[in-house]
Amino acid sequence: MLDGIARVVHDLSQVFANQGHEVHVITYKEGNTKDFEKDGAVFVHRIETYPINANNLVDWVMQFNFCVIEKAADVIKEFGKFDVVHAHDWLVAYSARAIKNSYKIPLVATIHATESGRNKGIHDKNQGYVNDVEWLLTYEASNVICNSLYMKNEIRNLFGKPYENIHVIPNGININKFDNQERDWEFRRNYASDNEKIVFFAGRIVYEKGIQVLLDAAPKILQNYNDVKFVIAGRGPCLDDLKAQAERLGISNRVYFTGYLNDVQITKMYKAIDVATFPSLYEPFGIVALEGMLAGAATVVSDAGGLNEIVSHGIDGMKSYSGNSNSLADSILEVLFNQDLCKQIAKNAHEKVVKEFNWNIIAKKTMDVYKETIKQAKASTAKVKFEEKNTLKEELASFAPTFAREDNTITTSSTDSEIRGIINPLRKLKKQTN
Numbered sequence: 001m002l003d004g005i006a007r008v009v010h011d012l013s014q015v016f017a018n019q020g021h022e023v024h025v026i027t028y029k030e031g032n033t034k035d036f037e038k039d040g041a042v043f044v045h046r047i048e049t050y051p052i053n054a055n056n057l058v059d060w061v062m063q064f065n066f067c068v069i070e071k072a073a074d075v076i077k078e079f080g081k082f083d084v085v086h087a088h089d090w091l092v093a094y095s096a097r098a099i100k101n102s103y104k105i106p107l108v109a110t111i112h113a114t115e116s117g118r119n120k121g122i123h124d125k126n127q128g129y130v131n132d133v134e135w136l137l138t139y140e141a142s143n144v145i146c147n148s149l150y151m152k153n154e155i156r157n158l159f160g161k162p163y164e165n166i167h168v169i170p171n172g173i174n175i176n177k178f179d180n181q182e183r184d185w186e187f188r189r190n191y192a193s194d195n196e197k198i199v200f201f202a203g204r205i206v207y208e209k210g211i212q213v214l215l216d217a218a219p220k221i222l223q224n225y226n227d228v229k230f231v232i233a234g235r236g237p238c239l240d241d242l243k244a245q246a247e248r249l250g251i252s253n254r255v256y257f258t259g260y261l262n263d264v265q266i267t268k269m270y271k272a273i274d275v276a277t278f279p280s281l282y283e284p285f286g287i288v289a290l291e292g293m294l295a296g297a298a299t300v301v302s303d304a305g306g307l308n309e310i311v312s313h314g315i316d317g318m319k320s321y322s323g324n325s326n327s328l329a330d331s332i333l334e335v336l337f338n339q340d341l342c343k344q345i346a347k348n349a350h351e352k353v354v355k356e357f358n359w360n361i362i363a364k365k366t367m368d369v370y371k372e373t374i375k376q377a378k379a380s381t382a383k384v385k386f387e388e389k390n391t392l393k394e395e396l397a398s399f400a401p402t403f404a405r406e407d408n409t410i411t412t413s414s415t416d417s418e419i420r421g422i423i424n425p426l427r428k429l430k431k432q433t434n
Contacts, residue, residue: 009088013025029046065093093133111134112147177294198231215251311349
């Protein structure tokens with residue numbers, strides 16, 4: 001199951017390639033994946049870092065960037081120079097900068113989340129380092145893409161990027177993901193009886209996803225609506241803490257931690273559930289919420305970050321106050337008891353996702369940013385050349401009439417070799433005379 005940045009890069013690349021663009025993705029090689037393959041029409045180049053043990057994540061990221069630069073040089077040598085480089089988050093900031101400056105290729109960056117946002121501020125040197133690298137990436141990029149207005153404001157306030165160079169383009173979803181998918185009752189019975197409702201969460205098992213808030217809300221939900229099971233899918237460092245929390249609350253027999261689910265399993269799960277909930281404390285966007293909405297589940301989210309922009313309360317989903325378990329319980333109970341509301345918001349949510357969050361629309365908006373970036377780069381190059389020619393004209397005028405001839409003129413159409421042919425002999429002559 002691809003998630004987060006990997007899902008965005010994969011789906012966006014596939015749309016571009018299907019439209020006839022040549023797309024190359026350089027990424028980390030994980031497991032037994034191939035060093036190179038064509039994924040549909042997308043060229044995928046995977047790299048391994050050097051066979052030495054890194055002291056920490058920062059050192060590993062630096063090694064990874066060296067390897068990305070090496071691979072990019074090989075790819076450009078084989079396939080030719082590209083029109084634009086698109087970097088995703090701080091992990092590739094150094095390599096993106098090097099490729100941009102070495103090959104004079106304009107750079108676009110997508111900031112999916114920030115270190116400050118994830119940690120509610122910068123609290124130590126490691127976080128400060130990541131924050132600085134994020135700033136570097138936004139500084140080097142001609143244009144920055146983010147997935148919500150919330151993130152646009154965060155990037156502007158943290159890194160000082162001009163507002164006009166930050167573009168809000170939401171993440172998307174394959175709108176055909178659940179086509180011809182029906183509820184698999186046998187699969188569902190692994191988690192709940194037919195009369196029970198399933199409240200579902202999917203995502204990384206980390207603090208900022210707010211799973212602990214969902215567990216705190218569970219006793220109130222169960223007290224008012226007994227026939228409920230809670231299914232939590234994903235993996236991450238907080239899993240043991242959450243299991244211990246469920247034990248303390250006395251609800252461990254009502255909560256299933258599934259671990260990792262592959263694409264087939266996650267699709268079946270979304271069609272098996274009744275309520276999808278994402279009670280994040282920090283959420284730049286929230287692709288998983290789109291999946292719940294598209295699958296036809298009543299979707300309940302917190303009002304954190306981009307989730308607040310995706311869902312309209314009571315119309316295509318329900319919202320709760322971020323970090324407030326009582327508010328979350330009330331929103332979930334509302335859709336459990338009110339089946340008419342549940343069906344209506346599920347219908348509206350599906351229509352909204354198909355209309356606003358399909359990849360064709362998002363790809364077009366992203367391509368517009370690419371075109372603007374390329375146009376800006378050409379204009380900048382033309383401006384530099386114009387200024388250089390003006391400087392050379394001033395230098396030519398500074399030569400004494402003894403050294404200048406009537407045919408020594410520089411125009412806007414003069415080539416670099418023509419300019420050097422005029423100036424260099426005069427420089428030598430003046431040096432010899434002096």
